[in-house]
Amino acid sequence: MKTVLIVEDDLINARVFSKILAKRGGLDVKHTENVEEVIKIAQSGEADLILMDVSLSRSVYQGKSVDGIKITQMLKSDPKTANLPVILVTAHAMEGDRENFLKQSGADGYISKPVVDHQQFVDQIMAHLP
DSSP states (O other): OOEEEEEOSOHHHHHHHHHHHHHHHOOEEEEOOOHHHHHHHHHHTOOSEEEEESOOSSOEETTEEOOHHHHHHHHHHSTTTTTSOEEEEESOOOTTHHHHHHHHHOOSEEEESSOOOHHHHHHHHHHHOO
């Protein structure tokens, strides 16, 4: 069974994503917004894909505040985790954001919130699973 790690600071969103992915996608789901834990899970191969919220309000790494873009950059620059698919999720979906966020972060995909079409959401994630 494939595992998706949800990195999200809004518990309601995390629960909604978890339910959709488990019920519709038959996927195993983990959730954390702790940056050290994200890196540990990614490096240990416990996740097949990461769903990364762009604006993480409470995430801190080595004393500095970090967002989903920064965490994705860290994962993509580490040879151990560079090939792990990361899909950005954000409510800040303005024109040009998608391209900008993808270029900045090196992420593999982008989904805007709120997720309205649950099947399309699952399909987008399935398409990026190895």
